[in-house]
Amino acid sequence: MSKKVKKTDDLSEPVDIRSSSGGGWLYSDVVKDHFFNPRNFMQYDEEEKFEYNGMGRVGSPACGDEMVMWLKINPQTEKITDCRWRTFGCGSAIASTSVLSEMLVEKGGMPIDEALKLKPQDILARLGGLPDRKVHCSVLGDKALQAAVNDYFRRTGQHARVLTAGAKVIDAALNVTDKDIEEAVLEGARVLEDVQKKLKVGVFNKESVPQIEELLRFYTEKYYG
């Protein structure tokens, strides 16, 4: 190989990857550390022996990200005493699950009520931020956690405590829900046309447009404001 290319960066420096349009994005040191040294992931030899009472799975490889989270919850204290995870996804998806798992089990374990209040922003803050395009990776971690806690509620017969994230249909003809709009915003949609493109739908019903625009503003503010 040619000696002309010099490699100067080392582990202490953030990875800088230029996107195709020339805008650069940067992984923080924390992201890098968790990506290369993931914590609490489910190792092959643990598969049989790890005991858990809550499991959540979200996403799919077709979407580009998939996460599974296993929780060990102490029924008396309702604290998360241990957890394991696995993630199919890019660097930031792996790092955000790893950092989330650390947040859950440190300081004697996080109470599940507190865990359910965790927001994507909390994971992002701990990671030292993610590029806008990568925010959706951290959202998946938060959803996997919620699914795992719900699973724990079901297993322990506490059906009343299960959080149902019911989607509300916004445009009946196209079967577009508020969740769809949330997803579209996380994937970069900012105006009505972006949403149409992301959801691969035609023209929205006139009556539903104001509501869609309001949700657009709401979710943009929520995740990027």
Place this chain on the structure above:
Amino acid sequence: MLPKPKKNRNVYLDHAATTAMDERVLKAMRPYFLEQFGNPSSLYNLGRTANRALASARATISAALHALPENIIFTSGGTESDNLAIYGIARAHQSRGQHIISTLIEHHAVLGPLADLKKDGWDITYAGVNKEGFVSADEIIKKIRKDTTLVSVMYGNNEVGSIQPIAEIGRAILKYRKENNTAYPYFHTDACQAAGALTLDVEKLHVDLMTINGSKIYGPKGAGILYLRRGVKIKPMILGGGQEKRTRSGTENVPAIIGLAEALKLAQADRIKEGDKQKKLCSMLWNEIQKKIPKVKLNGPEIGDGRLPNNLNVTFMDVEGEALLLYLDEYGVMCSTGSACTSESLEPSHVLMAMGLPYEYAHGSLRFTFGRENSLADVTYLMKYLPAIVEQLRELSPVSIGFKQHAKYKK
């Protein structure tokens, strides 16, 4: 954790993205920055010297293409040449028709202008590809209509290396024109990836327009050409002093053009020897990958005459390309991926999608493209770490395509 190399080796396997410049090219360019800096349009000696150099570069390039010097238009690179070809033909001939035929696997420098023309009322027909990434000449010809002014098909695909039947399409278009007693449609090919490996003889390829750039053939970035057959009219995009026979205004980038000519000459002289060497390295890497890593798939044609000799595109199932790429970067290995995570749109590679690859396969794809300076030692170094990296990421991954779910995942 993963083993760390005692000494990181830099293994550049992304030559389809760009190449380092050849020392000989730099040497040829150097005088035109400092001493021979004249404007080729100036009449005094300094200008005339620059003009002579420009003429000589044009002659070198036209010889490599079996074209005439006046057929060569210098541009700022592959993207501009593609844009000029598409917009130039579309707008100069719009009174004749507003229909263009292209393919689903073109570079964005072609797809972008086509999408833009569509907004302005043009009708664009895209031909699909088979699962190996080949366009069918017959399918292209069947799509030609009376109002078709342009057919644009790339020569060698940048992602999976499939070499398109340009000469066959070119001959069929000639036949169509003759039978229908018409000058249309014109035929353009983007040859940026092919320039270092395949023949660029425009007479054999039967193309009317051809794009080539410098940065993929060890030449400078920011230099490209558009071959334009004599008598074919295009509408310029950049207006001004009327350089390049009024098709592309702006003072010619003399050093870059000299460099491009030198690079193209060297690339074409070495193309068979280099192609054979790089094809061997590709085969070796692919064999090693198959031997040491389970659940892999070759994307694109079999390694051989149908594939650019420097291109290897492999899917590592159950892992995601960007994560692989970042791990490899830690070991000094540079390559690229078709995963959505590295794209601006968060959509996976349009080429792999057009070939009918499922999303989850596209997400796990890596593209290795070899170049002149690569050797067997690079393959050996890469294969020392790649299996462990894939294994590590698979352990992190909950996905198991095509295999039964582990009981642990079931509720």
